[in-house]
Amino acid sequence: MSTRQEHDLLGTREVPATAYYGIHTLRAAENFNVSRARVHPELIKALATVKEAAARANLDLGYLPAEKGRAIITACQEVARGELADQFFLDAYQGGAGTSTNMNVNEVIANRALEILGRPKGDYATIHPIDHVNLHQSTNDVYPTAMRVAAIRLLLPLADELAKLQEALQEKEAAFAGVVKIGRTELQDAVPVTLGQEFGAYAQAISRDRWRLYKVEERLRQVNLGGTATGTGLNAPLKYIYLVNDYLRRLTGIGLARAENMIDATQNMDVFVEVSGLVKAAAVTMHKIASDLRFMAAGPRGGPAEINLPERQAGSSIMPGKVNPVIPEMVSQVAMQVMANDYLIAMAASQGQLELNPFAPLIAHTLLESLAMLAAAARIFRTECITGITANPERCQELLAVSPALATALLPYIGYEKATEVVREAVVSGRSIKEIVLEEGYLTSDELENVLTPAAMTKPGTVGAVKQGIKEKGKA
Secondary structure, rough: OOOOEEEOOOOEEEEOOOOOOHHHHHHHHOOOOOOOOOOOHHHHHHHHHHHHHHHHHHHHHOOOOHHHHHHHHHHHHHHHHOOOOHOOEEOOOOOOOOOHHHHHHHHHHHHHHHOOOOOOOOOOOOOOOHHOOOOOOOHHHHHHHHHHHHHHHHHHHHHHHHHHHHHHHHHHEEEEEEOOOEEOOOOEEEEEEHHHHHHHHHHOOOHHHHHHHHHHHHHEEEEEOOOOOOOOOOOOOOOHHHHHHHHHHHHOOOOEEEEOOHHHHOOOOHHHHHHHHHHHHHHHHHHHHHHHHOOOOOOOOOOOOEEEOOOOOOOOOOOOOOOOHHHHHHHHHHHHHHHHHHHHHHHHHHHOOEEEEEHHHHHHHHHHHHHHHHHHHHHHHHHHHHHOOOOOHHHHHHHHHHHHHHHHHHHHHHHHHHHHHHHHHHHHOOHHHHHHHEEEEEEOHHHHHHOOOOOOHHHOOOOOHHHHHOOOOOOO
């Protein structure tokens, strides 16, 4: 394999002649070979866009020669489109607050720009990764800025997927409006609800998550680009600082703004903690819905079996005909991972020291993973599960008819103590609530028919009172 020599402050190394990366990437790959996780591609694309904004600003202000500046811009655009992706292979877990990833991007852009100019890779006297591609920049301002851009680019699709999930749940709310079933609190029988009401509650919870994520995007728009090493802006001309942020707004189409206090934006990572917390909240909601669906679909003979989930694959290598709720199970696992990621992000953000947080790579990787995973899970949850759910009205009615929770409707007529006695007798004897009430003479058959109406029990008010004018027994 042919190679080229590159040098840094530690010495000289051989780099593959065809490689767009350079010595800094080579050393980082050796130092941080700890996992199979790679730097998130959205972060690489965002960094390339930040580099393009910087190159355009430097070109306009005369800090870059026209030919070199245009070549760098073209190379940035290619990387931002996802080209040369095989040159970005560094481990996501790396020291240096993102310096290795920044240098990886600098080297690839520099060598691609050299290639565009017809120069050999490694000809850094012509285009240098730091002197030209990284001009007026520091890892400490371009990396956090790219984190924000990448997070916004993944946050909005997640919010959109949640909006679609909400709509799918609302469709089921309407479809199941007439299906009355037993409610459950602490997994014990409770007063009736409609299946539609349950799905309506799911939709409402998802709508809150969607709204929160749409709103929190504004928090990510404050960037420290131009702040260089510590946020003071040392070595970055004032005109460049204004212009580079203007270019980044135009290139991304995002309403980005230079942070009022760039020192704060450089050293503090609390905005990512805030975003992660709201992503976690959405994961919690999805996990709860998935858990409920698994419970209601449990069966087909030994569980509630109130709903049917779409069958997606065979469920057992030994039990014939078994089908598992694999989509809700996947959603729950993704949600658990997002919850764990939120803890990691909080821990990493809390460990910054003075002017910089060295654990930004962990925050970036974990947050972007959460955003991408949860969006994919929401989409699959909707298309492969929610839209195909059907109800079993007969089974719902069967469980409802024998539930002692129906006795709750008797409270206005016979009181709590007598209603409790009725429930206990029903549970012990296996007889129905209606049978025991009639036997005890608490209500007549007609009165009881109106009181123990499950559909009416899903609405506010006292069942039967208005329609029949029933009075409490023993009272005038």
